[in-house]
Amino acid sequence: MPVNVDKILASEKIAAMITDPKILILEDNDSDADLLCRELKRSGIRFTSKVVQNRIDYEQALESFNPDLILSDFALPSFDAVTAFDIKQSVRPLLPFIVVSGIIGEENAVSLINSGVTDFVSKNNLFALPAKIQRALKDTEIRLEKLLADEKLKTQATELVSANRELLFQNEEKEKSAQRLIRSNELLIEEKEKVRSVNQELSQLNLELENRVASRTKALAESESRFRNMMETIPQIAWTITTKGKVDFYNQRWYDYTGLDITQSRVDGFVKVIHPEDLESCLNQFNNLHKNLEGGEFQIRGKRADGVYRWHLIRLMPIKNREGKLLQWVGTATDIQELRLMQQQKDDFINIASHELKTPITSLRASLQLLDRMKSNPSPVMLAKLIMQANKSLDKVYTLINDLLNTSSVNESQLQISTQKYNLLTAITECCDTLLRDSAFKCKVEGDAILEIYADFSRIEQVVTNFVTNAIKYAPESKEIIVRVERFAEIVKVSVIDKGDGIPAENLPSLFDRYYRVDHSGNSYTGLGLGLYICSEIIKKHNGTIGVDSVIGIGSAFWFTLPIL
Template identity: 20%
Template sequence: MTATLPQRHAPVDDRAPAPVHVLMLEDNRLDAQLTAAQLSSSGISVKITRACTRDEFCAALDDHTLDLILADFVLPQFDGITALEIARQTRPELPFIIVSGTLGEELAIETLKRGATDYVLKQRITRLGMAVKRALREADDRRKRLAAEEEMQRARESAERANKAKDQFLAMLSHELRTPLNPVMAAVGVLENSAGLTQETGYLIELIRRNVELQARLIDDLLDLTRIAKGKFELQIEPVDSHAVIERVLEICRTDLGAKNLRIATDLTARRHVVMADAARLHQVLWNLIKNAVKFTPPFGGIAIRTADAENESLALEVVDTGVGIAPANLESIFNPFNQGDDTQYQRMAGLGLGLTIARAIVEAHGGSIIAASDGLNQGSRFTVIMPQAQLPMAPSRPRVAKAERNCTKAAFNSGGLDILLVEDHPDTQQVMIRVLNQFGHRVVTAGSVAEALAITESRTFNLLISDIGLPDGTGVDLMRELNARNRTMPAIALSGYGMDQDVKNSMSVGFAMHLTKPVNIDKLFAAIGKTVVERA
């Protein structure tokens, strides 16, 4: 007795793949049937659209459900090469396989050079199934790759749009935060130059100045962080006297040191204290470090500034304080953005926690390093900066306003004053700037828009233009372009709340001699005016 085993039926797959839609260019019906049969015997389910002529072939290419083209090589008044060229122009994504009984080796190679996916001789039609499967697999891989690339491109474009929107937001935020600070800073300058100030009034004026400058510094830090993140941190490297920079920063911080009765000691023993650096950025690093030391050192404490020659032709610069110290676990994380160490220790301290992040980025951009050290909380801290020393016997750059610029300023203001066109739409800034400039003997005419400024220049000439960038009917850049076109050029300074790198470049590209970012103090404004007028004289 023979037992019959029950048959196991494969489960029905409701998700079976759709038939492969083949465009078959074949004028011989029997060959077309044989080709279809060979595909079926290879396990390929197909839907065939057959074309015999050029017109039928071109019309069939409009069907976007096609997966594959199989083409004979020799057709009446038509050939496989021409079909291939048409297909590659209109449907380059479709695999194209030549199926012919007359294709020689040279012609086969020629078709591949012109973009055919493969070729199969009718004498070896059993290869067709394998060739089709490979072509479909490669086409699928290509589609997936292209889809991934398109998705990546969309993501890149989305990120670029987001970055552009962020930059625009930061530029606008900077402008809106800076603009109200400018009349305050200018008013402080007017008051400082007033006669008969009492000691108490002088103290209050200095208090206002100090806090406006702090607010401006916080805005600058946010913009610097953006530049760092985007890798757009530009440096102007030159020989710089680090000791001169230290003296300048200590001079600026002297009021803060005195307010807390902090002892300051300097031990500047480096013999080669000229470094290769961006003077303004080195000033910023030292300002951040010393301001941090002041902030985190209690009253009657001490701060020491030291320099020494280090290994590998470098300068070691230390800022040491007797302040609250740093927990060992935070010695590295304090350089992270928005980090101020142990929150319970520092949460009462003002600031965004960006100073050290920016300081490290600046130092590392110079090829140097900065490290923090502390014996623990309430044990003080030490920050050590290593910078490359200058190798060339060149005169070092002095920080901030050079003596030559100060002389230019003095000469400009001793010449009977200037006729100045002030283009500013912010009422408070406009009024206080008039007072500042009048106080030093200058004659000021104001305009609140591009159109008003252009109208004024039609009937008057000026020694200097000071213009805001953001104006109701355009920009200061538009104004300069139009003045240039009308041959009404004059020495010009941009004074704006817009202070992104591109804003500065835009201003300089149309002829502004300088771009000052609000709020600007009087000394810096006068230095800019003097330098601009004298250089254009």
């Protein structure tokens, strides 16, 4: 398309150096526009600015404000940088136009530069903007000077034609005209030399600009690709924070976890997600880190898309340049809900174990102290009573330690099963007789008297013993305990039935979990909460199943099944 030089020279301002440029800012976000102006002022540039947000204001400002340079966001709600650039080209083709935007991708950045846009600056890299503005203004001045030189050359050529015409019509001025012609030719040669020099400089400048754009475009694309790959492949939620404390990027795991979209996250994402009780503490932690420019970590609760709050470990690290100046913050959130639950379980278990071991050990110690005092004059009655009490305490300690050892074996997959063939009903009867000897409780064993199975005798006895002792502990008013052995096809089912108060339905699914102890009507019972868990693992090792049926006010039936063969 031919260039209308007169129109350009009429519309563009020509000066040796634009010291106080007028900058037109096309930006729909007031905060971003204010950030641009503050960055330019901080760099020392003296300028006058005008901010517009739509096409009408933009076209009016091109005429009324008469800017020296345009800074434009890439995408606006009903307008974009490409359209704004085309409008500018039709009115002020030499006016510098710089796109200032977020991450727009390599393809868009290259397309803008190829279409004639002066330069591109990322909002995450605003410190480079002042230098690019100065360079753009300088480049524009050079191009205007070239146009002025071309215009002067045309003017001189016109004068030369006029001089030749005058020579033809005025013979008497022939000598003078010849001299003027010679002088004009000399001026023309000088101007041509100037134009040639300017053209060489412009060619060199264009080559440098092309190389610079290509290099920066490639570096930008590589840097953006590395950043996105890193942030999107880590398992944690990740985000970046500007030096002003504004979150400008979330990875996909944020959107997957919170269920928020980009707009919701940008407005007040963290306020919506962080538990209200943790919000103030979180802000104080970040302010302290921001003040000291140091990385750190803390724990908060974050709301999942389904409304459930889960504990997360927040880590924040400052990103600095070589001079130690803060560029941005990078944060990650790691889900530690299960870890906190395990930590709580561990603390609860330590408290329970300490309490459960302390009681029998204290009793044993007291018995031994009394025995020591009476060793020189022993009382047969008191001696037997103290020995019996000491043995009971030792039995409790042994039981607790045995539960711990069994649990350790289960956790390390070292629970050993040694199967043998034996009569199940006979073995259970002998176990119950031994267990309830000299006791107020009676055990009624009923079922198939000839049934034989292959199983670990001692382990199955351990399960039956646990079921019976639990019935005694949690249903003390049920003096008769029924143990029923039933055969169903190729499996046998053993049930231990009491007529106690029963167990609430909401507690049943957790009975066989490790460390679980039922809060039974406010009563306090001893134990580590490991017995039923160990029983469950023993039955699993035998390829059987375990469970409980209970009705409030009627009683409970703890049962397990085993394959007969």
